[in-house]
Amino acid sequence: MTLLLFGDQLGPHFLTGHDEIVLVESAAALRRRPYHRQKLHLVLSGVRHLAAEFPDRVTLVRANTYGEAIRGLKGPVSAYQPGSAAAVRMLGDLGVKILPTNAFALSRDEFTAWAGNREKFLMEDFYHFQRARFDVLMEGSDPVGGRWNFDAENREPPPKRARLDVPAPWWPDEDDIDAEVRADLDAMDLPAVGRDGPRRFAITRAEALRALEVFVRDRLPHFGPHEDAVLTKDWTMAHSLLSVPLNHGLLHPLEVVYAAEDAYRGGAAPLRSVEGFVRQVLGWREYVWQLYWHLGPEDYRHRNGFRADAELPRWWSELKPGNVRAACLRTALEGVRDHGWVHHIQRLMVLGNHALQRGYDPAALNDWFVTSFVDGFPWVMPVNVIGMSQHADGGVIATKPYLSGGAYLNRMTDHCGSCWFDPKKRTGDRACPFTAGYWAWLDRHERQVSGNHRMVRAVQGLRRLADLDQVRAQEKEREIF
Numbered sequence: 001m002t003l004l005l006f007g008d009q010l011g012p013h014f015l016t017g018h019d020e021i022v023l024v025e026s027a028a029a030l031r032r033r034p035y036h037r038q039k040l041h042l043v044l045s046g047v048r049h050l051a052a053e054f055p056d057r058v059t060l061v062r063a064n065t066y067g068e069a070i071r072g073l074k075g076p077v078s079a080y081q082p083g084s085a086a087a088v089r090m091l092g093d094l095g096v097k098i099l100p101t102n103a104f105a106l107s108r109d110e111f112t113a114w115a116g117n118r119e120k121f122l123m124e125d126f127y128h129f130q131r132a133r134f135d136v137l138m139e140g141s142d143p144v145g146g147r148w149n150f151d152a153e154n155r156e157p158p159p160k161r162a163r164l165d166v167p168a169p170w171w172p173d174e175d176d177i178d179a180e181v182r183a184d185l186d187a188m189d190l191p192a193v194g195r196d197g198p199r200r201f202a203i204t205r206a207e208a209l210r211a212l213e214v215f216v217r218d219r220l221p222h223f224g225p226h227e228d229a230v231l232t233k234d235w236t237m238a239h240s241l242l243s244v245p246l247n248h249g250l251l252h253p254l255e256v257v258y259a260a261e262d263a264y265r266g267g268a269a270p271l272r273s274v275e276g277f278v279r280q281v282l283g284w285r286e287y288v289w290q291l292y293w294h295l296g297p298e299d300y301r302h303r304n305g306f307r308a309d310a311e312l313p314r315w316w317s318e319l320k321p322g323n324v325r326a327a328c329l330r331t332a333l334e335g336v337r338d339h340g341w342v343h344h345i346q347r348l349m350v351l352g353n354h355a356l357q358r359g360y361d362p363a364a365l366n367d368w369f370v371t372s373f374v375d376g377f378p379w380v381m382p383v384n385v386i387g388m389s390q391h392a393d394g395g396v397i398a399t400k401p402y403l404s405g406g407a408y409l410n411r412m413t414d415h416c417g418s419c420w421f422d423p424k425k426r427t428g429d430r431a432c433p434f435t436a437g438y439w440a441w442l443d444r445h446e447r448q449v450s451g452n453h454r455m456v457r458a459v460q461g462l463r464r465l466a467d468l469d470q471v472r473a474q475e476k477e478r479e480i481f
Contacts, residue, residue, distance in 0.1 A: 004070065004079040004096060006087070007043045008377060010050050011205060011249040013102050014080060021058045022077075023047045024069040027188075033367070034317075036194040036340040037185065039374045044181045046203040046248055052177060053204070070094050084378035085297035104289055105134055105254050105282060111290040120396055121291065124149065127283035136257050136278055137264070137271075144264075149279070150224065150272035158229040158414045166238050167218035170211045174199050193319045193372060194337050201244035201341075201374060208245035212256060215240045216263050224273030228345050230413035232331050239343050240277065243375035246285070257282045280344075291387075292379040295396070301363055301382050305394040306445055308359040312368060319372065324481050326433055327415035329354055340374035345412065348402055352389030354481075356403060357437035362392040400454040405438035427470050433481050439465060440475035 003018040015021065025047060030040060051060035063069035070077060071094065078097040082088060091098055100107065114129055115121070128148055131137060137144045159165075178199055185192075202211040222238040231237060245251045257278045263269040292300075315321055321333035332350040335342040342351075347369075355365050366385040370376040387397030406423025410416040416423045421432040426439060442449070442462045449455045465471065 001076045001078050001097070002073055004073075004077055004091075005050075006079070006082050007047050008083055008247060009080055009101075009103065009249045010046050010203075011103075011208075011251065013252055014249060015054070015057070019057055021054070022069075022073060023051055023058060023060050024066055025060065025062045026064065026066050026069065027062075028065045030188065031190055033371045034191040034193045035371045036319075036336075036374060037190075037192040037196045038194060038199070038340040039371070039376070040185055040190065040192060041178070041181055041196070041199060042201060042203050042244060042248070042374055044184070045178055045199065046250075048177050048181065049204045066090060067094060070096065083380075086378070103249050103252070104286055105252075106130065106286055106290065108290065108293060111294065115290075115294055121287075122399075123284060123287050123397075126287050127279055130282045130286060131278075134254060134257075134282065136282060137261055137275060145271050145275075150275045151279075153272045154224040154226075154276045155228050155412075156225045157411055158226060158231050162414075163231060163234040164222065164226060164237050166222040167214075169219065169236050169241050170202075170214035172199055172202055172207050172211075193317075194340055197338065200339060201241060202250065203244070203248065205250050208242075208250035211240075211242060211245060212251060212259060215242060216259050217268070220260060220263055220273055220277060221269040222273070224270065224276045227276055227343075228412060230328070230331075230343075230345055230350075230415070232327070232414055232418075235335055235339065235342065237343065241341075243341075246281070247375045247377055247380065253281050253285065288383045289379055291383045291397070295383075297378070297382065300386060300393065301366060303386055303393045304362050305392045306356075306359070306390075306448065308356075308390070308392070309361050310359045312355075312360055312364055317368060325420040326481050327419035328409050328413055328434075329481060331415060336372055340372065347384070348389055349404060349408065349412070352385070352402060353404055353434065354437070356390050356401060357434070357441045362386050362390045365390065395452075400452055401449065403438060403441060403458075404434070406432035406435035409434055427467055427474060431474065433475075433478060436471055436475050436478075439468065439471050443468060443472055 002020045002022055004022050005014055025044065047060060051058045061069045067090065076097065078099055079091055080099050081101040082091070088098065131143065131148070132141065182196070202208040219238045219240065226237060242251065242256065246253065246256065260274050260277050264271055264274040315324065316333065319333060319337040321330045321337070324330040324333065328350045332342050332346040335346065362385065366381050369381045369385050370378055383397055387393045389402060391398055391401040406416065410423040422430045423432045423435055425431045426436040439462060442458055446459055446462060450459050
């Protein structure tokens with residue numbers, strides 16, 4: 001039986017036991033949405049590198065559509081469960097046998113058993129289960145260090161210096177395949193966004209292993225303390241940059257977290273850094289995958305509890321933030337434009353926070369994150385965007401909206417000191433759009449959030465504002481961000 005692999009299924013755990021493997025380059029898929037140029041490069045580079053590495057086992061088929069390519073194959077075809085409900089439907093319509101994926105630590109059956117009849121989910125509960133299930137950072141039945149979570153110790157503000165002063169990430173060297181990919185993309189009429197640039201993410205197995213090795217050895221020891229901080233001139237800080245090789249299936253999550261655990265047990269990395277990283281990979285990443293399927297992909301993506309329906313502005317959707325004055329928002333959008341990647345706090349507390357305050361349509365925002373980020377896939381974003389960032393699911397994922405004003409951004413970033421806006425002002429020409437937007441959003445949704453015990457102090461603060469009418473009118477007409 002021929003095995004069909006997708007561009008996010010490139011690791012050895014997909015290849016084992018299969019002698020006839022097919023990869024597909026679909027011209028229609030490349031044109032379907034306005035993907036980031038560097039994302040398209042990574043996808044094509046990944047499949048072409050794998051085909052070149054295993055020429056006797058792997059065939060690369062170029063076709064207009066996946067359906068055209070699959071119908072042209074001889075004999076029965078199987079495929080591992082892909083990363084979107086749409087792809088599952090396509091494979092079913094084409095008669096392809098779908099195998100359970102081995103890209104994640106936990107199987108879907110095990111997750112279903114764990115989820116039971118839960119209607120609301122806490123990632124921390126799942127994370128504890130995962131740690132015990134796979135014996136990661138455990139001493140018997142107890143967590144190492146006597147605590148499951150060191151998050152409170154990993155919220156230090158950015159240092160006064162411009163960079164973290166940690167060893168640089170490992171960067172790949174482009175080769176002839178990358179040059180061919182770039183030439184082919186240049187020749188195609190694609191609705192791409194973002195800038196092309198040197199490939200910054202691992203897209204072969206050898207590169208992924210090297211990137212993992214360098215991160216664990218050089219950068220993991222520094223990861224924890226400032227993982228929630230943002231520095232204007234240090235876009236990588238101590239982050240791993242492993243989301244691309246993980247999401248392309250080049251690394252298995254268990255090999256990643258066991259490598260991090262080995263660093264802790266060998267005395268090479270502190271517990272708070274290792275625990276924070278393990279929580280991202282074995283906790284949140286696995287959680288997002290499982291809930292994508294468990295909650296029903298099509299229904300969940302269209303949840304819109306706050307009835308937000310504003311269109312994404314062109315300067316956002318087309319990644320052209322040149323006229324954005326808010327330093328934090330401009331820097332985040334420039335990062336997406338230049339790299340197709342910014343770290344989780346910029347995604348959640350800058351981009352997501354702005355989108356929530358301005359009432360952008362959650363489904364459109366979800367699709368933007370999928371297409372504009374090099375690590376974005378259909379399964380990755382709904383829980384992150386619809387649930388956590390926009391709280392559009394009514395609290396299924398998060399206990400409160402991730403909403404903040406300028407005070408948080410002033411504390412956790414180095415942006416505000418040089419920004420045109422003043423984070424302490426909510427009215428006037430220099431009023432921070434995040435500070436003013438925070439109160440304007442609360443005003444619009446006071447009734448809906450007043451029953452949330454975690455929002456009580458915020459609602460009480462809103463009721464004490466003497467200038468609420470001015471804030472309300474100002475933010476309704478705001479055009480300058």
